[in-house]
Amino acid sequence: MSSASTTRVVVLISGSGSNLQALIDGQSSAGLPIEIAAVISNRPNVKGLERAAQAGIEAITLDHKGFESREAFDAALAEHIDSYRPDLIVLAGFMRILTPAFTQRYCGRMLNIHPSLLPKYQGLNTHQRALDAGDSEHGVTVHFVTAELDGGPAAIQAVVPILAGDDASILASRVQAQEHVIYPMAVQWFAEGKLTMADNKALLDGEPLPASGYQVRTDNA
Helix, strand or coil, X not given: CCXXXXXXXXXXXXXXXXXXXXXXXXXXXXXXXXXXXXXXXXXXXXXXXXXXXXXXXXXXXXXXXXXXXXXXXXXXXXXXXXXXXXXXXXXCCCCCCCCHHHHHHCCCCEEEEECCCCCCCCCCCHHHHHHHCCCCEEEEEEEXXXXXXXXXXXXXXXEEECXXXXXXXXXXXXXXXXXXXXXXXXXXXXXXXXXXXXXXXXXXXXXXXXXXXXXXXXXXX
């Protein structure tokens, strides 16, 4: 995939879609060589669907509650995704555990963002867990999706210092600001053919990245 091409992207959401908005902004400013072909939410009436519609992007609700099993939902989701022929699937606050069959189907072309410095704090409540552990640093990771929850190879991390007086809400806000920086970076690298996955490793320009991925450090307060 050359930098001159446009990468077709399907974005999966469950909520407000702030990372989706960062990608929409990048696309509209011509900074990102992508075309967001569709946004699919597993929850109805969320803000992210409004963001997509306002940007002229097809916005689809596929409510997981209407399916008898996780496998049935994932099969229907894959059918929707494939109809748009995407090069890349981006999970942007998509709060579903995906089946191994689904993750294998899109192996190497599906990215997720997780608010911790993986492998630390997989799962939920990451900001409070970092505070409770007395960590001096926290952050966010963009990683390829594999069958292991929040366990795929990291592409890029932003490291955010934990400051005196931080609570989970304050820390979450600073981390989210970095999400909106590094997710478009990772998507751009993928679109330009620089970011790939092979043998369960993330590669940048053909070279294996460290376990933490490419790391960006910030001293923002």
